[in-house]
Amino acid sequence: MLYAIQSLPFLWKGLLITLEVSALVVFLSLIAGVILGVGIVYGPRWLYWPIRIYSDFLRGIPLLVLIFFIYYALPLIGLNFTNIMSVVVALSAFESAHIIEVVRGAIQSIHRGQNEAAKAIGLRFTQRLLYVIAPQAIRRFLPPWINAVVDTVKGSALVSLVGIVDLTLAIQQVIGRTYVPMPLYILGAIMYFVINYILSSASRVLEARFAYIRE
Amino acid sequence: MTYHLNYDFIWRHFSKLSWGLVLSLELAFVSILIGMAIGLSLALAYTGGRGFVRRAVAGYVEFIRNVPLLLLVYLVFYGVPSVGGFAYDATESFVITLSVYAGATMVEVFRAGLAAVPRGLIDAGKAIGLTGWQRLIWVRLPTMFRIVLPSLSNAFVSLFKDTSLASVIAVPELTYGAQWINTNSFRVIEVWSVVAPMYLVTGYVLLFLLQRLERRFTVH
Amino acid sequence: MGASSSSLVVQIRGLRKSFGVNRVLDGVDLDVRKGEVVVVIGPSGSGKTTLLRCINLLETYDEGSIQVDGVEVGFHDAPGGVRQPRGDRELSHIRADIGMVFQLFNLFPHLTARENVMLGLRKVRGLHVAEAKRIAEQWLTRVGLADKFDSLPSHLSGGQQQRVGIARAVAMDPKVLLLDEITSALDPELVGEVLTVVQELAKDGMTMIVVTHEMTFARDVATRILFMDGGRIQIQGTPREVLSATGHERLKAFLARIEMMHH
Numbered sequence: 001m002l003y004a005i006q007s008l009p010f011l012w013k014g015l016l017i018t019l020e021v022s023a024l025v026v027f028l029s030l031i032a033g034v035i036l037g038v039g040i041v042y043g044p045r046w047l048y049w050p051i052r053i054y055s056d057f058l059r060g061i062p063l064l065v066l067i068f069f070i071y072y073a074l075p076l077i078g079l080n081f082t083n084i085m086s087v088v089v090a091l092s093a094f095e096s097a098h099i100i101e102v103v104r105g106a107i108q109s110i111h112r113g114q115n116e117a118a119k120a121i122g123l124r125f126t127q128r129l130l131y132v133i134a135p136q137a138i139r140r141f142l143p144p145w146i147n148a149v150v151d152t153v154k155g156s157a158l159v160s161l162v163g164i165v166d167l168t169l170a171i172q173q174v175i176g177r178t179y180v181p182m183p184l185y186i187l188g189a190i191m192y193f194v195i196n197y198i199l200s201s202a203s204r205v206l207e208a209r210f211a212y213i214r215e
Numbered sequence: 216m217t218y219h220l221n222y223d224f225i226w227r228h229f230s231k232l233s234w235g236l237v238l239s240l241e242l243a244f245v246s247i248l249i250g251m252a253i254g255l256s257l258a259l260a261y262t263g264g265r266g267f268v269r270r271a272v273a274g275y276v277e278f279i280r281n282v283p284l285l286l287l288v289y290l291v292f293y294g295v296p297s298v299g300g301f302a303y304d305a306t307e308s309f310v311i312t313l314s315v316y317a318g319a320t321m322v323e324v325f326r327a328g329l330a331a332v333p334r335g336l337i338d339a340g341k342a343i344g345l346t347g348w349q350r351l352i353w354v355r356l357p358t359m360f361r362i363v364l365p366s367l368s369n370a371f372v373s374l375f376k377d378t379s380l381a382s383v384i385a386v387p388e389l390t391y392g393a394q395w396i397n398t399n400s401f402r403v404i405e406v407w408s409v410v411a412p413m414y415l416v417t418g419y420v421l422l423f424l425l426q427r428l429e430r431r432f433t434v435h
Numbered sequence: 436m437g438a439s440s441s442s443l444v445v446q447i448r449g450l451r452k453s454f455g456v457n458r459v460l461d462g463v464d465l466d467v468r469k470g471e472v473v474v475v476i477g478p479s480g481s482g483k484t485t486l487l488r489c490i491n492l493l494e495t496y497d498e499g500s501i502q503v504d505g506v507e508v509g510f511h512d513a514p515g516g517v518r519q520p521r522g523d524r525e526l527s528h529i530r531a532d533i534g535m536v537f538q539l540f541n542l543f544p545h546l547t548a549r550e551n552v553m554l555g556l557r558k559v560r561g562l563h564v565a566e567a568k569r570i571a572e573q574w575l576t577r578v579g580l581a582d583k584f585d586s587l588p589s590h591l592s593g594g595q596q597q598r599v600g601i602a603r604a605v606a607m608d609p610k611v612l613l614l615d616e617i618t619s620a621l622d623p624e625l626v627g628e629v630l631t632v633v634q635e636l637a638k639d640g641m642t643m644i645v646v647t648h649e650m651t652f653a654r655d656v657a658t659r660i661l662f663m664d665g666g667r668i669q670i671q672g673t674p675r676e677v678l679s680a681t682g683h684e685r686l687k688a689f690l691a692r693i694e695m696m697h698h
Contacts, residue, residue, distance in 0.1 A: 060415040062379035064390060068397075069407040076403060116493050117541035121555035121607060122531030125523045131554060135545045150281065157283035161383060168286055175293070182298045185290040189282045196281035 007174040007184070014170025015191060021088060021166060022153045028092040029152070030145075033099025038129070040100060041107045051100065058097035063155050066090050071162045087159045091152065098148050106140035107133060139210040146203035150196045157192075167191060224400040225409055235392035236413055242310060242388060243375040247321075249314035250374075251367075254321020259351075261322070262329050272322060279319035284380055288312050292384050305384040313374065313381075320370055328363035329355060361432050368425035372418050379414075389413060442469035443505075444611050444642045445490065450499035452485060459485045460496070461666035467611065467644060472637045474645045474653040474674075477663035478689055483646045486663070487613045490644070491533040492526055503533060504610050531559045534604030538616040540596045542588040548575060548599045549584040552606045560607065574602040578632050594625030601632055605641065612636070614645040618652075630656075650693055654678055662686050 040051040058066065070090040074081060081089065110133060118128040160169035171188040175181045225232075261272045279287070292308040303311075332355050340350040382391035393410040397403055445467035452460040459482045467473050475483045488494040490501055492509055501508045508529055510518035521529070543551050552571035556562045562570070572584055578598040588596055597617055604612060614633065618626040630652050637643060637656050647653060653660055653674060660677040662670045664685050670677055678690065 057415065060376075060418045061411045062376040062390065062414060064379040064382070065393075065407065065411055065414060068390075068394070069403075069411065072397065072403040073407055111539075111541075113537060113539050113541035114543065117535075117537060117543070119493060119526070119530060120491055120533075120535040120537075121603065122527050122529075122559035123555070124527045127558050131558065132543055136543075154281075154283040157285045160285070168283065168289075171286075172289070180297075182290075182294040185286065185294040188286055189278070189290065192283060192286065193278060193281045197277065200281070 007178065010174060011167065011170050011187070011191070014165055014167040017164065017170075018153070018156050018166040018168075019195075021084070021091070021159060021164070022149075022156045024088050025091040025095060025152050025156070026149050028088070029095035029099055029148075032092065032096040034103055036096065037100045037103025037107070041104055042125070042129075055097040055100045058094050059101070063091070063094050064158055064161070066094055067158055067162065083162060083164055087162060087164060091155055091159075094155070095148055095152050098151070099145065102141055102144045102148065103137075105144070106137040109140050110136050139207075142206045142210070143203050146199055146206070150199050153192065153196055153199070220405060221402060222405050222409075224402050225396060225405050228396055228399075231387075231392035231395055232389060232410060232413065235387055235389035236417065238386070239375060239378040239381075239388040239390075240417070242306075242313060242378045242381060242386075243371060245310055246313035246317050247367075247371050247374055249310070250317025250321045251325075253314065253318030254323075254325050257318070257322045258325035258329060261326055276319045276322050279316055284312075284316055284377060285383065287316060288380055288384060291315075305381070305386045309378075309381045309384060309386050313377065316377070317370065317374055320373075324363050324366045324370065325359065328359040328366075331362050332358045364425075364429045364432060368422060368429065371425065372421050375418065375421065376414060443467070444469050444471075444503065445644070446500075446502040447486075447490075448500045450486070450489065450496055450501060452482075452489060452494065452496045452498075459666055460489070463499070463663075463666070463668055465661070465668065467642060469642050470640045471658045472643045472645065472656050473659050473661060474647060474657035475661045475663055476647065476650075476653060476689070477661075477669075478692075481663040482666040483663045484615055487535075487615050487644060487646055490611075490613060491530050491535055492521070493535075495520065503529065527559065531555070531607060532610045534607055534609035534612040536597070536600045536604050536612070536614050536617045538619050540588075540593070540600045540620075542596055542599055542603075544588050547585050547587055548580060548591070548602075551588070551599055552603045555603065555607050570606055571602070574606045575599070577635075578602045579628070592625060593621045594628045597621065597625075597629045598632055601629070601636075605636065611642045611644065614643060614647070616646050616648065618647065618649060648693065650678065650690070662689070664689070 036051050036054070039047050040055075043051075067087055067090045070081075070093075071083075071086045074086060114132055114136065115128060118132040123131065156166060157168040159166050160172065163169075165173070167188060171184050175184050178184075257272045257275070261269050264272075288309065291312040292305060295308075296302050336354055336358060337350060340354040345353065378388050379390040381388050382394055385391065387395075389410060393406050396406045400406075443466055445465065447463055447465040450460050450463040451458070459480075461482075463482075463486060465473075475486065477483050485494055489496045490503065490508065496509055506529060507518075509521060511521055511525065513519040542548075543554065546554065549568065549571050552574060553564075553567040556567035556570055557564065560567075572581075575581065575584060578601055580595060580598055580602070583591065583595060583599075588599070591599065600617070617633075618629055621629065626649070630649065633643075633645075633652075634656050645653075645657070655674075657674050659671060660674050661668050662677060662683075662685075670683055670686055677686070
């Protein structure tokens with residue numbers, strides 16, 4: 001037990017790495033996911049299949065396989081990313097595929113009459129998206145998106161397998177020095193739990209806030 | 216720097232991949248069965264139970280769903296033996312981990328499924344004189360299973376992909392096979408270009424077969 | 436071109452449209468003058484709603500021409516005499532001058548009644564907030580909703596929502612107002628309040644094209660009634676001429692069915 005407490009500063013550093021990687025991935029995947037998601041719903045015909053294939057492929061393989069592939073294979077074709085860059089790219093691509101589906105679902109759940117009414121008063125495409133579609137889509141978007149954020153934090157644990165000292169690898173290393181696995185694993189589990197539980201609670205609050213839009 | 220594709224090593228050791236795939240499927244299958252058993256019992260306990268039972272079940276579900284699977288794998292494989300004083304092999308340990316993980320998902324699936332059984336059916340059961348237990352077994356559970364089939368299919372394919380984590384404790388499933396070929400040949404691009412599609416195609420085939428199964432049981 | 440020939444607001448020639456193999460509009464010609472109230476009746480599938488939706492390009496049309504105030508709605512002339520479909524920006528300008536009220540209201544649920552009416556005024560007409568607010572409140576009062584400025588659509592009855600829909604459309608000061616079965620989704624006791632509003636707008640000189648099943652309304656408000664069937668205008672004339680339906684079999688059968696539904 002004493003060992004666990006003494007190693008806290010080291011674990012704390014690992015936690016920061018976990019949070020940084022997660023935050024970066026959430027940011028990048030959100031941008032990519034929303035743009036591609038809007039693209040697949042409203043874009044020209046020729047955009048549909050490339051985005052669809054991108055999304056289906058990335059959701060059909062395990063995250064671990066994707067991380068290994070990008071981490072090991074990319075340098076061989078001349079793209080020399082750093083460790084962190086590789087995993088951030090892999091995780092962001094993976095999550096963006098899920099976000100595309102969330103965006104798609106949120107937009108398509110809006111009755112087509114809304115878009116028609118917006119057209120009928122003369123709003124242009126970007127205006128329709130900004131003032132009519134997005135405010136309504138947000139409500140359908142937030143809960144599954146927060147889920148994706150939680151998945152990102154959980155997925156970030158896999159970066160420990162390519163040598164990045166996140167919370168998971170920090171725990172492994174401390175166990176390697178102190179030989180008390182169980183308390184440390186439990187401590188680690190609690191730390192991840194706290195982060196993700198805060199996130200899911202935020203989701204519930206946000207859901208309630210937007211509930212005034214009744215169908 | 217140019218890289219020349221060479222698949223020889225891969226084809227020579229393809230059995231590591233094919234048997235790995237079989238093991239992945241077995242792991243997923245056993246885990247979902249155990250997970251369903253856990254999930255169903257806890258869902259029933261939750262639906263019929265009082266405050267502290269509900270909180271306990273919710274606690275289990277929340278905990279498992281908010282902790283990375285990788286950490287759970289380590290915890291069960293390295294952590295538990297150290298306090299329990301026993302040892303088990305990697306495969307047993309992984310099945311336990313994945314079953315507990317699947318169980319948490321299954322609790323949610325079954326709980327929602329039970330809640331989705333139309334009131335009218337339950338009322339009809341009451342009207343013909345079935346007791347609570349009889350209604351559970353003859354009306355609610357069968358209906359619930361038909362309702363949750365799509366979720367079960369998706370959960371199974373998800374678990375199949377999650378078996379890739381077994382590679383970190385050296386269980387010889389598909390991803391481990393790929394890693395083995397990697398370390399022994401450095402044919403990185405080739406191996407992943409074979410293994411990624413293997414996961415992808417297997418996933419689609421599973422979904423297709425499960426959808427055929429669903430159609431034979433659909434509710435409406 | 437230009438809005439000449441004594442205030443011809445809408446001019447349609449040879450309009451044809453198909454959905455796949457289904458020919459929905461099969462050669463429609465129509466002139467609508469300023470201040471006219473043209474009511475279109477007909478069985479479902481006759482193309483009347485599609486006709487309306489083509490006028491503000493919610494549906495594209497395959498052949499023919501629709502001009503609102505002298506401007507071809509769906510296409511512009513490209514070099515070489517070929518006609519090109521209009522892009523989003525051009526359509527935005529054209530649609531701003533055409534108002535539409537929908538059967539299912541289609542109010543924006545995340546905006547109050549006032550905000551629903553203000554949205555077009557601010558973003559399309561470019562008015563300042565204060566000016567848009569004034570106009571919105573003025574129109575909402577005209578339709579009898581002076582106490583509902585801050586209400587969300589989910590707190591309004593069907594009749595009230597539809598009146599907001601009407602206010603939203605007319606606040607834009609359109610050249611023509613398109614009304615697509617605006618009372619069909621309303622409970623019977625709420626229909627009257629909506630039709631009263633429309634009647635007043637007609638009295639004030641609003642040019643309207645109305646698709647409806649309400650025959651009493653058609654008789655009272657229309658300057659002209661069109662009977663559509665099979666994608667074409669079969670008969671048109673004054674309400675008295677059309678509704679007495681002498682000599683036209685399909686129209687007689689249609690009117691008989693409507694009569695039965697209301698008894």
